[in-house]
Amino acid sequence: MKILGIVGSCRKLGNTEILVKEALMAAQEQGAEVDIVRWTNYDIFPCEGDAVCMFLDKDCKHKDRDGHDYLLNMMYEFDGVVLGAPCYILEVEAVIKQFIDRLFILSSRPSKMVGKPAAIIVPYATRGWTSYAFLQPTIVLHFLGMHVIDKQLIHIQAMSETAGDPLAREKARRIGKEVADAVRTGDHSYKGDPGICPVCHERNIRIMSDNQTVECGICAIRGRLSIVDGKIRAEFPQEQLKWHRFAPESLYRHSTYEIKPSKDYFIRKWPALKQQRGIYKEFLDIDRGAKEAR
Numbered sequence: 001m002k003i004l005g006i007v008g009s010c011r012k013l014g015n016t017e018i019l020v021k022e023a024l025m026a027a028q029e030q031g032a033e034v035d036i037v038r039w040t041n042y043d044i045f046p047c048e049g050d051a052v053c054m055f056l057d058k059d060c061k062h063k064d065r066d067g068h069d070y071l072l073n074m075m076y077e078f079d080g081v082v083l084g085a086p087c088y089i090l091e092v093e094a095v096i097k098q099f100i101d102r103l104f105i106l107s108s109r110p111s112k113m114v115g116k117p118a119a120i121i122v123p124y125a126t127r128g129w130t131s132y133a134f135l136q137p138t139i140v141l142h143f144l145g146m147h148v149i150d151k152q153l154i155h156i157q158a159m160s161e162t163a164g165d166p167l168a169r170e171k172a173r174r175i176g177k178e179v180a181d182a183v184r185t186g187d188h189s190y191k192g193d194p195g196i197c198p199v200c201h202e203r204n205i206r207i208m209s210d211n212q213t214v215e216c217g218i219c220a221i222r223g224r225l226s227i228v229d230g231k232i233r234a235e236f237p238q239e240q241l242k243w244h245r246f247a248p249e250s251l252y253r254h255s256t257y258e259i260k261p262s263k264d265y266f267i268r269k270w271p272a273l274k275q276q277r278g279i280y281k282e283f284l285d286i287d288r289g290a291k292e293a294r
């Protein structure tokens with residue numbers, strides 16, 4: 001049983017690193033072999049949107065130039081993951097989103113994390129400033145096909161303060177034990193705050209333009225709101241659950257019927273578009289000086 005701790009924070013021995021290490025110590029006590037990696041130590045270049053991975057089944061042009069492929073393959077060696085990232089301006093540190101955008105590659109090289117358990121730890125400092133803290137961590141793990149079994153926001157004020165906070169450390173240890181248990185037993189039931197969406201357990205509900213339907217912005221399942229005993233209730237029909245955005249069938253449908261056919265459309269339109277876009281080439285040089293500025 002191998003469990004990987006991922007740290008999405010630059011701070012050495014910062015709160016995220018300490019909490020993920022606590023989780024790994026607890027997992028190790030359960031018999032897991034553990035390791036840790038700091039994603040911010042690696043370059044992850046932006047996806048350039050050429051879509052060669054999706055349309056032409058080719059490797060990304062950055063494959064051997066940055067750390068994305070290395071980090072993804074490192075993950076594939078493990079049976080479970082503890083992902084930690086600090087809350088930064090309502091979301092988490094940007095490295096998580098950088099990693100997600102390069103996951104287009106999964107359309108031609110399927111994820112090897114499907115069905116494996118994971119949990120999320122987000123240290124934060126200010127109550128009320130965490131609205132989207134779980135958004136990117138949830139997306140990355142679901143996109144990889146993993147089962148998220150718990151997520152914890154851990155309140156902490158000062159740099160490295162978790163080292164002296166038994167409650168925070170205990171929360172992290174519980175996460176580590178849960179992931180180890182989930183790997184060992186195969187029971188991937190969700191242990192965190194149930195939230196509103198029954199799939200991702202988030203509370204990021206969108207009200208659609210008919211002002212009747214609600215949608216989970218992450219999973220894209222749709223349902224209805226009602227008020228029962230003064231409490232807001234969101235109900236999602238059972239058949240919606242199996243078609244959530246990140247279910248293998250949905251991802252297959254998305255790439256096979258929505259994205260891949262657009263290749264033929266692009267090819268057909270390209271000669272005309274190439275000509276039409278010419279006038280924008282002449283108007284202002286957007287890339288001037290970019291190399292020097294870097």
Ligand SMILES: Cc1cc2nc3c(=O)[nH]c(=O)nc-3n(C[C@H](O)[C@H](O)[C@H](O)COP(=O)(O)O)c2cc1C
Pocket residue numbers: 009010011013014015016017086087088089090091123124125126127129130156157158159160
């Ligand atoms: C640039 C920056 C933005 C932050 N934004 C938030 C925020 O929006 N909400 C919050 O609760 N804490 C915020 N914090 C506090 C961090 O989440 C907190 O200090 C955390 O413990 C950092 O973890 P680390 O030591 O692993 O980097 C921010 C910190 C920094 C440096």
